[in-house]
Amino acid sequence: MVKEINKHGDKYFQCESCSFFYKTKELAKRCEEWCTKHHSCNIEITKHAVEI
Numbered sequence: 001m002v003k004e005i006n007k008h009g010d011k012y013f014q015c016e017s018c019s020f021f022y023k024t025k026e027l028a029k030r031c032e033e034w035c036t037k038h039h040s041c042n043i044e045i046t047k048h049a050v051e052i
């Protein structure tokens with residue numbers, strides 16, 4: 001399940017598999033689906049990850 005995080009008044013979404021944060025639920029979901037299926041990260045998705 002994608003986790004919703006509130007930090008500094010902004011909303012972020014975390015992939016529970018690799019722990020990366022994203023600004024949209026869509027990206028976090030795509031990441032999690034990929035991570036769960038392939039047990040690795042997709043650079044096309046993780047490049048959208050943000051630091052919080």
Ligand SMILES: [Zn+2]
Pocket residue numbers: 015016017018019020031032035041
């Ligand atoms: Zn992930």
